[in-house]
Amino acid sequence: MKPSVVLYKSLPDDLRQRLDEHFTVTEINGLTAENLEKHAEAFASAEGILGSGGKVDSEFLAKAPKLRVASTVSVGYDNFDVDALNQRGVLLMHTPTVLTETVADTMMALVLSSARRVVEVAERVKAGEWQSNIGPDWFGIDVHHKKLGILGMGRIGLALAQRAHLGFSMPILYNARKHHDAAEQRFDAQYCDLDTLLKESDFLCISLPLTEQTHHLIGREQLAKMKPSAVLINAGRGPVVDEQALIEALKDGIIHAAGLDVFEQEPLPADSPLLSLPNVVALPHIGSATHETRYGMAKDAVDNLIAALTGKVEKNCVNPQLLK
Ligand SMILES: NC(=O)c1ccc[n+]([C@@H]2O[C@H](COP(=O)([O-])OP(=O)(O)OC[C@H]3O[C@@H](n4cnc5c(N)ncnc54)[C@H](O)[C@@H]3O)[C@@H](O)[C@H]2O)c1
């Protein structure tokens, strides 16, 4: 008999077919409380789950007593209680690597659009405000040759360093839990402590995961250490930055601008003060959102689930110690 799995994100037809070849699939529309109740039987018999978003914690695991594998269509896994999964012996599979270059492209787009005010001035053109030669009120700030600080020099940080250093002649500073040899050798990146990163970066780019240690790592005190001309870019997770403190810093001129792909609450509420600030570029969490990359992530998530439920895991496992 094929193992039962719950699919909580829709897949392209060919990938859905591949999943059906291996498993008996129950497809639901998200891991909501309502769906957990409505599809209690499917969760009670599920050996695997595949999707993205929604909390997977001990309360969830109690409803899925046969679960062996959770496969998320994302690299970030802050919505999973990894300790609870480990206690239950549930493997957690994710999709690093396939999205790295695309997310770095998004971060570079945020750097450029925040500095050159691309969104703001394009809106002004559409509104018919371009009536004569433009003056300084349309100008932005340079990107090339400015110092780019990377907070979280992992896969995405490295791909951003490549773009910024080789493409835009930007000196790279970074802070991470440890030195990154490839970043130092290939892009001359200089390791520094967080305070130095805050004080010296012209663009502070955050590509950190959300953990207990990184929650509100950037708050009022840290923003105050940044240059008034600095731009903050966040494509890691929203809660790494204290959003209220960021709003105040942007309003008060403590920093110059922000380019944000992630927020404390997503979707960002329509009445968020961030949306009325001209010096903010706000994107709807599109870091990896290209057709090619989203397909690649879904494919990897399907392959990961098949590998893990058939005992053939070689990569993409968050808790490989369970395999021993
Ligand atoms: N906006 C998006 O659509 C999008 C897309 C993909 C990933 N992400 C986010 O980006 C994160 C990073 O992805 P990645 O593939 O580069 O991961 P990664 O594991 O390769 O890199 C993370 C880096 O953060 C560093 N780090 C972790 N905790 C730290 C701390 N307390 N202080 C300093 N450095 C710390 C690590 O040392 C590592 O260098 C993901 O976890 C996810 O949250 C967002």
Ligand SMILES: O=C(O)[C@H](O)CO
């Ligand atoms: O972590 C990730 O992969 C992205 O944020 C998409 O959720």
